[in-house]
Amino acid sequence: MTLSLDPTPAGTATSARPAWRSRLHRWEGRSAPYVYIAPFFLVFGAFGLFPLIYTAWISLHRYRLGGSMSWIGLDNYIWLFTNPQFYNALWKTITIGILSTVPQLLMALGLAHLLNYKLRGRTFFRVSMIMPYATSVAAATLVFTQLFARDAGAINWLLGLVGIDSIDWRNGDWTAQIAISIIIIWRWTGYNALIYLAGMQSIPQDLYEAAAIDGASRWQQFLHVTLPGLRPTILFTIVVSTIGASQVFGEPLIFGGGQPTGGALGQYQTLGLFMYEQGWTFGQLGRAATVAWVTFAVIVVLVLINTWLARRRERAA
Amino acid sequence: MTVTAGPDTTRTHRVSTRTVTEEPPARRRTRRGVTSAGPLACTVLGVTAVLFVLPFYYMIVAASRPMSEMAQLPPPMTPGPLLLDNIEKALAQQDLGLALANTFFVAGVVTVSTVLLCTLAGFAFAKLRFRGRTQLFGLAVGTMMIPPSLGVVPLYSLMVALGLAGNLASVILPSLVGAFGVFFMRQYVVQALPDELLDAAKIDGATMLRTFWSVVLPICRPGMAVLAMLTFMTTWNDFFWPVITLDSSNPTVQVALANLGTGYVPDTSVIMAGTLVGTLPVIVVFLLLGRQIVGGIIAGAVKG
Numbered sequence: 362m363t364l365s366l367d368p369t370p371a372g373t374a375t376s377a378r379p380a381w382r383s384r385l386h387r388w389e390g391r392s393a394p395y396v397y398i399a400p401f402f403l404v405f406g407a408f409g410l411f412p413l414i415y416t417a418w419i420s421l422h423r424y425r426l427g428g429s430m431s432w433i434g435l436d437n438y439i440w441l442f443t444n445p446q447f448y449n450a451l452w453k454t455i456t457i458g459i460l461s462t463v464p465q466l467l468m469a470l471g472l473a474h475l476l477n478y479k480l481r482g483r484t485f486f487r488v489s490m491i492m493p494y495a496t497s498v499a500a501a502t503l504v505f506t507q508l509f510a511r512d513a514g515a516i517n518w519l520l521g522l523v524g525i526d527s528i529d530w531r532n533g534d535w536t537a538q539i540a541i542s543i544i545i546i547w548r549w550t551g552y553n554a555l556i557y558l559a560g561m562q563s564i565p566q567d568l569y570e571a572a573a574i575d576g577a578s579r580w581q582q583f584l585h586v587t588l589p590g591l592r593p594t595i596l597f598t599i600v601v602s603t604i605g606a607s608q609v610f611g612e613p614l615i616f617g618g619g620q621p622t623g624g625a626l627g628q629y630q631t632l633g634l635f636m637y638e639q640g641w642t643f644g645q646l647g648r649a650a651t652v653a654w655v656t657f658a659v660i661v662v663l664v665l666i667n668t669w670l671a672r673r674r675e676r677a678a
Numbered sequence: 679m680t681v682t683a684g685p686d687t688t689r690t691h692r693v694s695t696r697t698v699t700e701e702p703p704a705r706r707r708t709r710r711g712v713t714s715a716g717p718l719a720c721t722v723l724g725v726t727a728v729l730f731v732l733p734f735y736y737m738i739v740a741a742s743r744p745m746s747e748m749a750q751l752p753p754p755m756t757p758g759p760l761l762l763d764n765i766e767k768a769l770a771q772q773d774l775g776l777a778l779a780n781t782f783f784v785a786g787v788v789t790v791s792t793v794l795l796c797t798l799a800g801f802a803f804a805k806l807r808f809r810g811r812t813q814l815f816g817l818a819v820g821t822m823m824i825p826p827s828l829g830v831v832p833l834y835s836l837m838v839a840l841g842l843a844g845n846l847a848s849v850i851l852p853s854l855v856g857a858f859g860v861f862f863m864r865q866y867v868v869q870a871l872p873d874e875l876l877d878a879a880k881i882d883g884a885t886m887l888r889t890f891w892s893v894v895l896p897i898c899r900p901g902m903a904v905l906a907m908l909t910f911m912t913t914w915n916d917f918f919w920p921v922i923t924l925d926s927s928n929p930t931v932q933v934a935l936a937n938l939g940t941g942y943v944p945d946t947s948v949i950m951a952g953t954l955v956g957t958l959p960v961i962v963v964f965l966l967l968g969r970q971i972v973g974g975i976i977a978g979a980v981k982g
Binding site for chain 2: 386389390391393394395397398400401402404405408409410411412413415416419471472475476478479480484485486487488489490491492493495496497498499500501502503504505506507508512513515518521547551552555556558559600604607608610611614615618619620633636637640641646649650653654656657660
């Protein structure tokens, strides 16, 4: 480029080059935003959106691990909706979801309220609340599996101190679900408390002062100022927790000693485990895709129901 | 529920005495605008904090004693002398050493890439004008609501087709950049980067890339650091997809831990030692920088 420009008179060269460069400059300025956001959309398109949509296509095929796909129409869905194991997994996902999410969010709300007080050592409390969140599913479940052991577990020992007989946590139906829910609650309560705390701190102080002048007690202030102010935050945590609850996988997998059956009777087999069992234990990827797609539909329905319930309760309050 | 009910009643009393003495409530309030915690609130918080930390303590106790002692009733309450022995045994199991190296590599690559690419996109969404900005940002944030495990069957087929199943690249590629990071960095850039600086760079004739490198990156360093810690932690703990795509011959720490728990290792103390080793890096990062991480989680949670 510079070589070919050399023979031309100096005047034209200097006036031509800035024009060329400024055009490039302007083009760079216009295209830069798209170039900057492109990596995200490329990665999401390739490893997020494409797999999600392609799941629907695969669910219409017979597709064995390591084999090729052959079209079978809706057979996988017929298989799924006539399969008692699916309804069991759906039911367990819902019960574990309720057992883990409801106490978790209520306790998080209470903790956030307490953490919002002026407090000595607040950083210590906040960090200790969030430590479980930093622990992996695998590590947390391995520890709790020891704590919930039938014969030498610390939890049965503690229960024994108050006169309760040893509980066979893993083999009972509800006990296994409660144990798994406790692991989930332990990991996520502090995280949700921090999110509520952030929401509480963004509520304008004037509202509390106005309420106090009107003679509202702390409890009334909590009901009539804090809760309405937290409305979007609470809705957010409900939606996120619902999605999380539909994905429960690692806890029941490791709690069951790495078996995706969810206990001898499937008493804690969630939809995630059911999908994993179909796809990677039985090698039925087509059926696994069907489970995934139906799970997605369940999530959409649950989120809509939750949002609707939350809205309605707010209006009633 | 008793957790919330107790302290609130004490608070009710305090407020009512204050109204009796006719103290303006605003004066007692601190800068944060909140009254200080009473003894009951402190007790409840203290007990909760202990409950949250206790499993870690149990992990250390169990990892430092022989399994037979952990089976006694009452269980031992203090750490024993066998920590290093048990860790040594654990490292020999399930290639835990290889798993640690693998996970440091995966989490390192993902963290660097996520922080750079998310800052780039976050900057564009925060400060650059272009057609479709609002819609594209909404789309990016909306993708956070899609659970990644739903597309796992095609993702697995894709990795098999690319010859990457079982390879660490199959774990790295989908995590190179994420919606949460884009959202987080966009919020950070909006409040940290004054428009005047960008205008000045423009007047000086800096190209976009140059502006990003010399103006945006230095200013965003604190936000990038928080995102880096969160990304490292999330990647270190990632479970579902690595368990599917990786096998025990080339595992990440979480895959190795899952295998430790499958019953082939009968010694629970060794399992706890392995768990401790697999958790330690994140816990160390956390104890050193917990305050910043908490700040980052709170900042990421605040939304319109």
